[in-house]
Amino acid sequence: MPKLSCFFVKSALLCLVLGGALAGLALSGAGGLPPVLLALRPLAWHLLTVGWATQLIFGVAFRMFPHMPGGPPRGDEWPAWLVFWMLNSGLALRAVGEPLAGLRPGPVTAGLLPLAATLQLAAVLIFVLLTWPQVRSLAGRHTAG
């Protein structure tokens, strides 16, 4: 398995554990829970859908998509690494910014969430642009086969 796929899968599993724990706490409805846990519900969903499921798909997609002719086996890997770091730093910023914005709104916290959104959006757009030619060639190869 390529190193990048390993990173994606390991990070996805970490997000699964964190997101699962957070979702369990936030949805438990147990009395005495601090209100910040309720504010963390969107973060829990995003740790599970973006951090776990999407990241797992990205990692597997990077491993399974057909190799492009010419050049290194999976093409130039640095844009894919950029996707990994942007997606995870976006999630991490959100993890910090969301509770902070709920507890202590201010100019710094107000800047964290738009930055997190921009990083995650950029990561997704780069991933789509990277995989689009491979998706097309995968579909064509299976049709021919």
Next chain:
Amino acid sequence: MPKLARWYVKTAPLYLAVGTLFGAIILWNKGLTIPGAWLLLALHIALVTWGWLLLSQWAWPTGSCPAGARRAAACGWLPALISA
């Protein structure tokens, strides 16, 4: 790969891109006010869950035993259904 599956694999990244754009607008709105951003919430959820997470499952390799793999994938949904 069947034609329908090819369409699924091709449309899933597009749904991801548009769904993430809507999600980013909602998250931007938490820092910089964007009027009407929350109206995109339902679309954001639908695009990324049905459009991306579900459709991208069609890209999964099925190996030499497609029927077994499909069964396994179906079984994978059982815990989610039970917990729901």
